[in-house]
Amino acid sequence: MAIIINLDVMLAKRKIKSKELASYVGITEQNLSLLKSGKVKGIRFATLDKICERLSCQPGDILEWREEGPEPDGDAGDI
Numbered sequence: 001m002a003i004i005i006n007l008d009v010m011l012a013k014r015k016i017k018s019k020e021l022a023s024y025v026g027i028t029e030q031n032l033s034l035l036k037s038g039k040v041k042g043i044r045f046a047t048l049d050k051i052c053e054r055l056s057c058q059p060g061d062i063l064e065w066r067e068e069g070p071e072p073d074g075d076a077g078d079i
Contacts, residue, residue: 002067005035007032008036011055025051
């Protein structure tokens with residue numbers, strides 16, 4: 001399972017800079033950058049709410065689930 005973050009797409013569509021969004025939401029630009037790159041393990045609902053409020057979008061516009069391919073077989077001897 002893979003969760004894809006489309007925050008950069010929504011920022012571009014709304015013509016909003018990361019710095020402006022970070023300030024509105026109340027998080028650092030660094031944390032917003034980590035979120036955009038998918039390098040976070042979670043997001044608070046309050047943060048997601050503020051992002052959606054500023055971008056006038058739904059959570060599904062930002063977060064997307066994609067099925068991953070089969071896991072690579074690490075040991076050919078296992079069944």
